[in-house]
Ligand SMILES: NC(=O)C1=CN([C@@H]2O[C@H](COP(=O)(O)OP(=O)(O)OC[C@H]3O[C@@H](n4cnc5c(N)ncnc54)[C@H](O)[C@@H]3O)[C@@H](O)[C@H]2O)[C@@H](O)CC1
C-alpha cells in the first residue's frame with residue numbers, strides 16, 4: 001500500500017540515506033523509481049511516441065531510466081537533455097541508455113515526461129531549461145511530471161520558472177510538501193506515488209485519507225451524541241450558517257446563543273439568549289464562536305467567557321482577530337481549534353509573535369507556540385497538531401464562496417461535540433466540507449453547502 005508520509009527535502013534526503021546505509025545503493029533506488037514511473041508512463045502513452053526531458057541531477061537520471069524501460073519495450077522514445085548529467089548516478093544512467101539523446105529539438109511527440117529538476121531545484125529555471133518548460137506549457141501533449149514539476153520548489157510549492165499544466169505527477173518514494181501546496185498543486189493534474197522501498201513509518205507529517213464516521217450508538221440520546229453551543233454576536237447570518245451546518249454533521253443537539261430573533265432559523269434549531277446559563281450546562285460538549293461575533297468590547301467579553309468555560313472550542317473569524325496570548329491563561333489549549341484563512345492566520349501570527357512567511361511554516365509554528373490545533377484553510381488546507389502536519393487532497397474550487405468558512409467551522413464544532421478530539425474533528429470536517437461541495441450543484445451557496453452535508457455524511461459511514 002502507498003505510504004501517506006509527506007516529506008520535506010531534508011527528510012527525503014535522510015530517508016534515502018537511511019536506505020543506502022541499509023545497503024540499497026542510490027543506483028538501485030534510481031532503478032526502482034525509474035522503473036515504477038515507466039510503468040505509469042506506458043499506461044498513459046499506450047504505445048504512442050514519448051519524449052523525456054532530462055536535467056543535470058538525479059531527476060534527470062530517473063529520466064534516462066524511464067527512457068531505457070520504454071526503449072526496451074519497443075516504444076519510440078527520445079531524450080532531450082540541454083546539459084550532460086552532473087551527478088555520478090545520473091551519469092551512469094545516461095551511459096546505460098542506448099537510445100536517441102538530443103541537446104535541443106521541438107516537442108512534437110504526443111507524450112512528454114519532464115525530468116529536468118526534482119526536489120533539488122534551488123533557483124529560478126532560466127535559459128534553455130526555461131525555454132523547454134515554456135514550450136512544454138504551450139504544447140497540447142500529455143504531460144507527466146516526475147517527482148515534482150520542474151519549476152516547483154519541493155518544500156514550499158512556490159514556482160521558480162514557467163509552469164506547464166501537467167496531466168499526471170508521479171511522486172517518487174514519498175509525497176513532498178509541494179504536492180499539497182498552492183500554487184504548485186493546481187498544476188500537477190492527477191497525483192500518484194511510486195514506492196521505492198523507503199522506510200517511512202516514523203514520518204510525522206502525513207496526507208489524510210477519507211475518515212470513517214459511525215452512526216450514533218444504539219442507546220444514544222441527543223445529549224450523548226453531543227450538545228454544541230454556537231455563540232453568536234453582532235451579525236446574525238454567519239453563526240446561523242455555522243449552526244445549520246453543525247446540525248447536519250453529527251451533533252445531536254445544536255443551540256444558537258444569540259440576541260437576534262433569527263426569523264429564518266429552522267424550527268429544529270434551539271435559540272437561547274443567556275450565554276452564562278448555556279455555558280453552565282454540564283451537558284455542553286463543545287462551543288463555537290467567531291462567525292458574526294464582531295470585534296467590539298462585548299465580543300471580547302463573549303470570547304473570554306467561552307474560553308473560561310473550559311469546553312472544547314472552535315474559534316473562527318472575528319474570534320481569531322480578538323484572541324490574545326493573555327486570554328489563554330489557565331485554558332486547556334489542547335481543547336482549542338483555530339480555523340483561520342490566510343488573512344486570519346497572518347493576524348494570529350502577529351498576535352502570537354510568529355514571524356515565518358509560508359502558510360505551512362506559520363501554521364506549524366503557531367501550533368508549536370500555542371499548543372492549539374491550527375486548521376489553516378484555503379485552496380491548500382493544512383492542519384498543524386500534536387502529531388505533526390496533515391495535508392488534504394484538493395477540494396472543489398466552488399468552495400470559494402462567502403460563508404463557506406462558516407460552514408466549515410460549524411462542521412468542525414459538530415465533530416468536536418461528538419468526540420472531543422480536536423485533530424480528528426478538523427480532519428473529518430475538511431473531508432466532509434469537500435464531499436458536500438462535490439455533491440452540491442456547481443455555483444452552490446453556503447446554505448446549499450450546509451444542506452449537502454446530509455448526503456456527504458453518508459459517504460463516510
Ligand atoms: N537520491 C536518491 O536516492 C534518489 C533520488 N531520486 C531523484 O533525484 C531527484 C533529486 O535529485 P538531485 O538532488 O540530484 O536534484 P535534481 O535532479 O532535482 O536537480 C539538481 C541539479 O540541478 C541543478 N539545478 C538546480 N536548480 C537549477 C536551475 N534552476 N537551473 C539549472 N540547474 C539547476 C543543481 O545544481 C543540481 O545539479 C529526486 O527528485 C528524484 O527524482 C530518485 O532517483 C530516487 C532516488
Ligand SMILES: Nc1ncnc2c1ncn2[C@@H]1O[C@H](COP(=O)(O)OP(=O)(O)O)[C@@H](O)[C@H]1O
Nearest residue numbers: 341377378379395397399400402403404405406
Ligand atoms: N479555490 C478553493 N479550492 C478549494 N477550497 C477553497 C477554495 N477557496 C476557498 N476554499 C475553502 O472555502 C472556505 C472559505 O473560508 P473563508 O475564507 O473563511 O470564507 P467565509 O469567511 O466567507 O466563510 C475554506 O474552508 C477554504 O478551505
Ligand SMILES: [K+]
Nearest residue numbers: 114117146148
Ligand atoms: K521533474
